[in-house]
Amino acid sequence: MLIIRPIQTDDLDDLYELTGAAGNGLTTLPQDRDILQQKIRKARDTFEGRCPPDAGLYLFVLEDLEQNRCVGVSGIQARVGLDEVFYNYRLSITVHDSRELDVHVRTPTLYLTNDMTDATEIGSLLLAEDYRGGGNGLLLARSRFLFLGEFRQHFSDKIFAELRGISDDQGVSPLWEALGRRFFDMSFTEADRLSGLGNKSFIAELMPRFPIYLSLLPDSASEVIGQVHRDTRPALKMLQAEGFNFNGLVDIFDGGPLLEAFLHNIRSIRQSTLRRVVQDDSVSMDHGDNPVMVSNGSFSDFRVAIVPACGDSHLRLPKAVMDALQITEDDEVRVTPLKEVGL
DSSP, X not given: OXXXXXXXXXGHHHHHHHHHTSTTSOTTSOSOHHHHHHHHHHHHHHHTTSSOGGXXXXXXXXXXXXXXXXXXXXXXXXXXXXXSOOOEEEEEEEEXXXXXXXXXXXXXXXXXXXXXTTOEEEEEEEEOXXXXXXXXXXXXXXXXXXXXXXXXXXSXXXXXXXXXXXXXXXXXXXXXXHTGGGTOSSOHHHHHHHHHTTOOHHHHHHSOOSXXXXXXXXXXXXXXXXXXXXXXXXXXXXXXXXXXXXXXXXXXXXXXXXXXXXXXXOHHHHTOEEEEEEEOTTOOOOOOSSOEEEEOXXXXXXXXXXXXXXXXXXXXXXXXXXXXXXOOTTOEEEEEESSOTTO
16 A cells, blocks of 8 residues: 655665655755764654744655555745745746837746745655556645645645756757856756755856847757656646646756746635545455545655545555554545546
């Protein structure tokens, strides 16, 4: 059985192994034991109340209970831009008009902004390759929405995800080569790594503050702005199904898009219902065609699992599943469809 739960201190080895397979795509969780340990410590401080919940870091793992192994990780940053300035480019239009010459020119332009300051970010999503499929990725990604819905008082009304932009197998970004490298004496991978670790002061010191006209960039760079990496397309599709939309902001390094949604409009939250639990050891855990996610509603030990859909007003579960979710009979749990209806 697979279960979502908060990360624990002794998950460090499994997390280190997971990040080793991430390549250049997960800069918020680099394969560095000291940094990962710091991230885990911050998450534990958040879950255990030593850090204000509206300024905390929430990391969840997907655990294979039979293997006693963490096979995935996902995260929520309660607020961005509080300790370090959060930068993006806003894709806009600059209009130049001359009535005398009868010329009207619309030029796509990038403006450096801090528009997402104080918004809630979802990210740090990584799943072991041998566990992909069977709804495991959806569980890992969408379980965060149940947490947001349950404890919405700690989060912004605006939720966003910054998606990985276009880069090649060597980690070279066309946008970085055409723009960023002209102001930073470092590779795209190194700049992205430093930014992901929160070391953003170099951006303010070196990034140009004036607008960037896309017509001055080579086509190889301008064409990737707002586009996602091929490995990120499933995440894009999932977020769109949840109600997230491109908000006109892109990553300053690779041009990847930011998708946002208001918390109350997220599908998994809108469609969630509260049900009472009834113990029934005769219930089969065959998920069927329309499985649901069920969460226990605990802040410090939040747990989510996939179970079969139930047609009545109660949720019938065998004791083993109830134990894994750390719930008892007659507890109230939150239930929502794992997949969008019709997919």
